[in-house]
Amino acid sequence: MKILVCVTSVPDTITKITLTDNNTKLNKAGVQFITGPYDDYALSRAVELKEQQGGTVTVLNVGEADAEPVIRKCLAIGADDAIRVNAEPTDAYFVAEQIAAVARENSYDLILMGRESIDYNGGQVHGIVGEMLGIPSISPVMKLDIEGSTAKITREIEGGHEDLEAGLPLVLGCQEPIAEWKIPNMRGIMTARTKKLTVVEPAGKDTLTQISSYELPPARGACKMIPAEEAETLIRLLRTEAKVI
Amino acid sequence: MSVLIFAELEEGAIKKSSLEAIYYGSKVAEQTGTTATALVLGEGSTDELAKAGRFGATEVLHASDARLNEGNALAYASVVAEAANQEGANIIVLAKSSLADSMAARLAGKLKAGLAANVIELPDLSGGFRVKRSIFTGKAFAITELTAEKKILAIKKNTITPEETDATAPVEAFSPVLNDTDFVVKVTNVEKATGDILLPEADLVVSAGRGLKGPENWGIVEDLAKALHAATACSKPVSDLDWRPHHEHVGQTGIKISPNLYIACGISGAIQHLAGVNSSKVIVVINKDAEAPFFKSADYGIVGDVFDVLPRLTKAVKEL
Numbered sequence: 001m002k003i004l005v006c007v008t009s010v011p012d013t014i015t016k017i018t019l020t021d022n023n024t025k026l027n028k029a030g031v032q033f034i035t036g037p038y039d040d041y042a043l044s045r046a047v048e049l050k051e052q053q054g055g056t057v058t059v060l061n062v063g064e065a066d067a068e069p070v071i072r073k074c075l076a077i078g079a080d081d082a083i084r085v086n087a088e089p090t091d092a093y094f095v096a097e098q099i100a101a102v103a104r105e106n107s108y109d110l111i112l113m114g115r116e117s118i119d120y121n122g123g124q125v126h127g128i129v130g131e132m133l134g135i136p137s138i139s140p141v142m143k144l145d146i147e148g149s150t151a152k153i154t155r156e157i158e159g160g161h162e163d164l165e166a167g168l169p170l171v172l173g174c175q176e177p178i179a180e181w182k183i184p185n186m187r188g189i190m191t192a193r194t195k196k197l198t199v200v201e202p203a204g205k206d207t208l209t210q211i212s213s214y215e216l217p218p219a220r221g222a223c224k225m226i227p228a229e230e231a232e233t234l235i236r237l238l239r240t241e242a243k244v245i
Numbered sequence: 246m247s248v249l250i251f252a253e254l255e256e257g258a259i260k261k262s263s264l265e266a267i268y269y270g271s272k273v274a275e276q277t278g279t280t281a282t283a284l285v286l287g288e289g290s291t292d293e294l295a296k297a298g299r300f301g302a303t304e305v306l307h308a309s310d311a312r313l314n315e316g317n318a319l320a321y322a323s324v325v326a327e328a329a330n331q332e333g334a335n336i337i338v339l340a341k342s343s344l345a346d347s348m349a350a351r352l353a354g355k356l357k358a359g360l361a362a363n364v365i366e367l368p369d370l371s372g373g374f375r376v377k378r379s380i381f382t383g384k385a386f387a388i389t390e391l392t393a394e395k396k397i398l399a400i401k402k403n404t405i406t407p408e409e410t411d412a413t414a415p416v417e418a419f420s421p422v423l424n425d426t427d428f429v430v431k432v433t434n435v436e437k438a439t440g441d442i443l444l445p446e447a448d449l450v451v452s453a454g455r456g457l458k459g460p461e462n463w464g465i466v467e468d469l470a471k472a473l474h475a476a477t478a479c480s481k482p483v484s485d486l487d488w489r490p491h492h493e494h495v496g497q498t499g500i501k502i503s504p505n506l507y508i509a510c511g512i513s514g515a516i517q518h519l520a521g522v523n524s525s526k527v528i529v530v531i532n533k534d535a536e537a538p539f540f541k542s543a544d545y546g547i548v549g550d551v552f553d554v555l556p557r558l559t560k561a562v563k564e565l
Contacts, residue, residue: 011381037497037498038498093357118497120362121362121363123350124350125350126350127351127352128350129354130354131351136430137318138347139346156492157435157437157492158342158446159441159444160435160438160492161492164431164433166431167429176491206357207392208353208359209359209360209389209390209391214388215385217523220543223544224544224545225546225547226545226546228549228550228554234545234561236561237545242506244448244506245449
């Protein structure tokens with residue numbers, strides 16, 4: 001089985017977002033970049049499937065050279081090789097075009113990625129890739145098993161989940177608890193250094209959206225503390241002051 | 246030409262978030278000098294669908310084919326694309342949801358449309374088509390220009406306050422072509438909590454964390470939620486421990502919610518948890534640890550034992 005896992009390089013979840021260049025850019029100074037947490041789940045499940053059933057796992061990132069530490073970490077976790085499309089991931093359509101171009105050349109059985117990237121939270125790329133390749137896309141996937149050429153999938157829905165069956169190939173947007181996150185071991189880190197990382201130039205240049213500026217949310221006011229012995233006062237304040245109940 | 250709104254049904258009724266989307270779509274129609282058409286898929290009564298008129302739609306298209314009763318993102322995307330072509334709609338509006346997100350992504354690919362997700366305000370049409378959307382799970386906003394001819398706006402829940410009128414909208418049957426290729430994913434089983442208030446749609450949410458000490462203690466959380474007509478939620482550790490189902494987990498890797506009121510009980514408030522709830526309008530934190538970081542992001546706080554405080558709050562709500 002040939003699996004392609006698409007990963008994003010995103011600011012760590014604990015990052016405090018700040019802006020620069022007159023609020024037209026995110027300030028990258030001092031920001032730690034990590035593999036997108038949802039992508040990490042996708043990669044971990046891909047490596048598990050490879051260990052069970054054989055095959056290969058290729059990691060794909062659309063990004064500039066500064067994304068390479070994240071790609072190397074994915075290789076250390078167990079991916080066999082990697083492709084970096086050398087371009088700034090400007091919008092979902094552009095990224096999807098790159099993934100679809102790589103997929104057309106290599107015909108994968110499964111294309112996995114996170115349900116969304118945690119920077120722009122668009123959650124579109126899997127659907128657009130599926131549409132471009134003319135194959136089904138399913139998201140958010142919380143369980144994935146492969147039996148022969150059939151995928152058995154559990155997808156989260158509002159207030160519950162549904163079980164699905166579909167033939168391969170498929171594009172899946174993944175989330176927990178599809179697998180436990182894997183932490184690279186020393187051997188993985190050593191072998192990752194020599195695994196193949198191919199850099200290719202972008203296939204298309206269509207972008208359909210463009211960010212003109214950024215804003216930060218206003219700070220919340222001070223927290224009004226209510227003594228525990230007067231807890232009932234809270235309910236009165238929620239009605240008369242906050243007017244939410 | 247019109248603005249097309251994809252409105253979702255939940256047990257035969259138009260979802261609250263979809264009513265917000267219809268209202269939003271009608272305002273965009275006003276801005277662009279056109280009308281708003283709502284599209285509803287699956288089984289629903291004409292009376293219920295006509296409700297779209299009260300929120301600004303001037304017409305409702307209803308595709309009632311039984312194959313559309315199941316929320317199928319691939320088939321829905323094809324139907325919405327066909328309706329958009331029929332109506333000459335270049336702007337499509339929908340409310341974010343598990344189904345609508347998957348549908349919108351396919352639709353964006355089909356129509357080569359620019360898609361802005363988590364939109365929180367009406368577009369700014371002075372020089373282009375710009376929307377403000379929430380990014381970094383609520384930690385920032387991006388003013389985004391949609392440069393393609395076709396545009397899809399996925400509205401974040403509970404950020405648009407609709408105004409209701411007594412207008413009605415005619416409901417017209419819409420019979421799209423259904424392709425077998427959109428029905429290749431088979432649904433073998435569905436498990437869904439019934440009768441409860443759906444967390445992503447809830448105005449009020451009572452949430453609890455490890456401070457509750459065990460799943461057997463959830464009664465006091467459910468009692469307060471019930472008294473308030475609120476949904477229940479939980480933190481990631483609680484879902485990881487299987488004390489509560491994953492669809493109740495709010496946070497960075499769980500569900501993102503934006504209710505009017507979020508009451509956090511025994512949750513310390515790690516930044517990853519805040520990411521799921523920081524767009525709540527009012528946040529209440531109840532924690533016995535006065536140093537819990539969550540108090541810094543709260544509007545009201547009580548330093549106290551949840552096992553003492555929650556039953557008293559429930560009693561106070563019942564006495565309102």
